[in-house]
Amino acid sequence: MFNPDEKLKVFISSKVGDTDVDLKYNLARKAIKEMLNSTGLFNVYLFEDSGAASLSAKNHYKKNLISSDICLFLIDNLDGVPEGVQVEIDEANKHKIPALYYFCDKGSKDKTPTQISLLTADSPKQRTINSFEEFIESGAKDVINDILLIYREYSSNGMSLQNEPSSFDDSKQNIDGDSLQAGDILNSQYSHFDKTLLKNDLCKQYLASLIFNTDKAMEEEKNNLDYYCSLFLPILFENKNIEGFNFSLFLEELKKSLPPTYFNIVSIRWTAIREHYHGNIDKSISKLTEAYNLSQENNIDQWFVQDILIDLRNEIILKHQIRNEISNKNFGQEELNKKQEKLYYPVVDRNEKNFLEWIEKERQKEEIRSSNSHHFYGDLTSLSDNIANIFFQSMIFGSFTHLTRIYSHIQKLTYQLCSFTDNWPWFMSTLKNSIMELDIKKVPQITEHFELLLEKMNSEDALEIYDYSSNYPLDYHKFKANLLAMSEIGYYLSKEDFEIKWKNLKIRIDDWLDETNSSVNLMFPIFNCLNKISERLPNSYLINLSLNILSSEKKRYHESAMKLMIKSIDFSSTSEEENKRVITMLINLIKRKDAIMDNSNYIEQLCFSLGLTDTPCKDELEIVLKKEWPIFYENEYLVETTKENYVNEMFLQKQITIIKSRNKEQGKDGKYSFYSNSPLFSSKFVISNSDEAIDQTILDELLCATTQTILSTQQLVEEKFNAYQLLIQLYQYDDSIFERNSSEVEKIFKLSDTTESYDHITSNINKNLITFAHNLLSVCLGNDKYYEILSELSTYNDDNSKIAACKLIENFSNNNYHSEIPSEIETLLFQYCLIWNNTSSFQVRRHTIKILILFLKFNKFVPLINQQFINLMTNDNAYIKSYLAHSAKKIEYYDKKTGDFILNTALKDNNYVIRKIAKIQQNNN
Known part of the structure; x- marks a missing residue:
């Protein structure tokens, strides 16, 4: 038999065990191993056939999986996907290892969620088999055919499997050791x-x-x-x-x-x-x-x-x-x-220039590369040689600045490589070295940019990143790097590792707070870290820390302490004693006029948070608010914390007055005003959350004022957008309101130009969205606007327009009252939501998910939506997964299998918050 020197390594994964049920898996794996090995082209790894090793069983098979060239997964639909196999699937996906999937449907024709998640164009190849014997017969042939197919694909595209030439010529760079001669570095003498x-x-x-x-x-x-x-x-x-x-x-x-x-x-x-x-x-x-x-x-x-x-x-x-x-x-x-001389490092600058030029050339090549071409990097060690040369020069001349800049050089290189390959080790290197740059803005931008890769992180990866952040020698820098690392990977650490690392961080945070002259430069990374890992921290700790700061003379930290309580503390789960301490602090701040000037907005938000709880001690707070801040108490506070109908009606009447006033003053004498709040949006919020019927007179007056906003040519485009949203909400709340006010409504549909408004330079609302909103309102009255809506939706290419359109669609589709969406319109809106759900912006995806959940009430869309949710729960980022986990019970109402999959997947997710949400949902069952 011919035995080539280089062989492909194959990893075979399936359920393992010693029971009679598991025997079929064991026999199938051994049989396919023998067939592949007999070709002389492959080395096949089976965990049970490997010998003793010093590595743990988990690390042993993981190391062999990562080093494999191709993976075969054998899954019986009747048995489902065991947790161990799912871990191996996740590792194969994370490291971009080519994989073939076999699903046996002999015992069950129902597809597993894993198989459903593979029903996309860019998913690995899968095959449904009727028996394990078919796997043995087909497996080896499929592996060989797959390799041949890849070779033919390259041949047919006129491409070569050889490495592409490097973007720079090593011969011109002189980057070998001989280039580092003293004559290059020092004077010619x-x-x-x-x-x-x-x-x-x-x-x-x-x-x-x-x-x-x-x-x-x-x-x-x-x-x-x-x-x-x-x-x-x-x-x-x-x-x-x-x-x-x-x-x-x-x-x-x-x-x-x-x-x-x-x-x-x-x-x-x-x-x-x-x-x-x-x-x-x-x-x-x-x-x-x-x-x-x-x-x-x-x-x-x-x-x-x-x-x-x-x-x-x-x-x-x-x-x-x-x-x-x-x-x-x-x-x-x-x-x-x-110094008059221009600074130039003879060797360092040349080497840095070399690899930065390579990065820029590669970036341009990747951006203009044709869609049917493929690219594999060849030997790139000449790039690491450049960095090695910089390091070597730094050592020779004792340049500490250039020694620490090595992290930045590696980060730039691996960022470029990871951006176009999604290579996991390069992502890890990019994140590690971004943290070592100590740039508090850049690190979260990196994790957001690589959001889908971040979700593949497990507890071992998270610990590796945190430990890497401790490479700084100085405690000041190490503390800052640890905070940045914990901010991004804190939810991925195991329980044991988190407790150990947090214990050390907590000591250093407490020491920083106790210092009389603590470093202000550490304020942001500390509070940012506390906010980002707050779900893993006790409420009592966050409250004690915040109150200690607010009772101290360190006023520069007061705002951060209030933000921490607002963002990170759930006062519905805090003790009565803790609530009382916070309320006492709030009362003292409200009575202190100097504190109100700087922090009144944060004080108000904390009042809302505590006012929504059942704590008895909030009565004392309300007495003080009624006396000291009567306007705030009678308006915002009561509306936020009570559902009394008289409060809502009183609030709506005040909003009507504000709407009328702004309609009159906006644009007068060429003057335009911009406001942080919108009475139109606030009115919509109150109506949508009202449990009792609001007086028709108030609703009619609100409609008339809102109509005038739309008719005004001087109103801001954002206000017109909010006005249309409110009118749609009013119609859904009271389907006779348009009939009662037909003369006012008719004025809107007689407009020759619905988009005429003041479009200021800072606006993120496209004027065309007003036309879309106008057409949706027209649909509420039974008009056929299919082609008009189609024409509008096809023009929204930027994320801001898609998000705004999603808000309109959600408001239009969130029909808990009377009106029905015409079938052709609901199909059109569904199609665009499905398309936008695949966009790169997670903000757009988040809004489309809200709409897709609403569209589950239409039976014809349920299969497609379920498949999309399974794909998202398998592959998307933590924000999307957490929203789906929150909505698991709603989804389960329409499709139990999908709801169960979302909940069970969330319970096993690497992210602590997603697991926590799933447990809450499970306990609320």
Whole structure:
């Protein structure tokens, strides 16, 4: 038999066990293994056939799964998908491993949710079989045919399976070790130094393995500069202690490669780095100042002098940040400002330019690549070599700024690679190194951008990211990085890991709060982290923390403390004592006039939250509100916290007055006003939540005022949008209201231009949406507007227009009263919602899900909606999954199987919040 050197590794997955029922799986797996191995082309992995290993059983099969070239999944519809098999399916999907699925329908013709989720164009290949014997007969043939099909596809497209040429020519870059000669780095007078001393092969191997998971080559000599520099890499990337790095041997070897003048300065810089790692910032600044003074006394290249000053400037800035100081004096920056020479790093800048140029060229290539072409990256280690060269130069010259910039270089590279491949290891690297950049805005943007990849994260991945964030040596930076990491992956950590990591974070947060002069720069990451993991934190802790801040003199933190309570505390589940403490605090703030000026909006929101609870102590709060804030109490507070009809009617009358006033004043004498609240929207909210019949006189007056908003040519486009929404709501609430006010309604439909309004530059509402709203209102009166609506919907290409259209459709379709949607209109709206549900914007998807749930009442749409929900629950992000989990009981009412699948999938999700929602839904059954 012919045995090629290179074989494809096949992973076969199915239910396993020792029972008689499981025997068919065991026999089928062994049979297909023998058939594939007999070809000489494959190595087949079966867990039960593997020998003893030091790895745990879970890690053993996971390691083999990830390293496989193709996976075969055998599932019996009668047995369903066991949890272990589902984990393997998730891992295969996460790592983009090609897979073939076989579903046996001999015992049950009902498709499993997993099979339904694969009924999409971009899903892996699947096949329904009638017996396990058919799997044995077809499996090996299908694997070989699949490989041949891929080869033919490339051949027919005129493509090659060979690597595409790199976007830059290595021969022009000179990025091998010989390029790092002293003549490139120092003045030409030092060009006689031995080039071999400056090779950096070990550093290159380490970074190639870190970024591209390449195998490390043979061991190199362990007594050269490359070796000692490579020993510093685990300190940067593996959280190794600086004490394990032998500075004496490193400097001794470095001395052989640098002229004495440079070495003396570099050795001082390394002393400064060591002091930094030990947290001695003042000593680090002192040593950097000494290095700078020494450089001034000697004939040193200006780029080297300026590099010292950059380190010095950054250390001084760091000192002031830690001490919460503001200073206009920075010796490092002042000296830099005196320099006339343009800063250029001979080797560092060249290498950085090389890989940044590659990134930009690849980005353009990917964006203009034709849809029928395929692209595989070849050997990219020349890119990691660029980064290795930058690192090596940073070590040689003791540039701490460039050492820490290595994280940024890796982040840029892996971000580009991940953006066009969805490669899981590159996503992990991108997120890790984004955190290490300490950019509090960028990190959440990265997780939002890669939202679908983030959902593939498990507890082991989350722990890996958190531990990576501890690579910073300084406690100040490490604390900030840990907070950023916890903010993004806190809900994916296992219970045990979260408790351990949170215990440490909590101590540091408490220490920060206890400091008299705590660093303001840590305020945002701390409160952002608390908000983002609040579901895993006790309400008592959040309340105590917030109240302690509000009772302190640290007024700069008061607003953040109030926001934390508003966003993250569910007062319906807090104790009576805790509620009383918060109410006492609120009463004190309301009576303090200075506190009201800055935080009145947050105080009001907290009053709403507590007013909606059943706590008896809220009576004391209401007495104070009635006395101190009578207008707020009689309007917003009572409307939000009670459902008394007289309150709603009184509120609507005031809204009518405001609507009339704004209709009269808006655009008068060319003046336009913008408001943070809309009386039209507020009225719609009150009507939709009213349990009792509202007086017809009030409704009629509200309709007339709203009609005038639509008729006005000076009103803002947003107000007209809200006006149409309110009219549709009024019709659904009272189907005779249009008949009673027919003369007013007729004025709307006599408009020659429904879109005429004031469209200001900051508006996110498309004027054409007014036409869409107008047509929906017309449909309420029984008019046929199919083609008009079709014409409008086909023009909405941006996310803002789709979201606004979804709000209109949801309002139009949320019919709990009288009117019915014409069949052709409901089909048209359903089709567009289904299309928009596949958009990349999760905000659009979230709004379409609300509509699809409403459309479950139409039996003809139920199968398609169920399939869509299964796909979303399997593949979408946490926001979408949590909304579906919240709605599981509603969905179950129309289709029990789909509702059960959503609930059961949520109960096993990697995200803590989704599991929590599912448990609540389950307990409320």
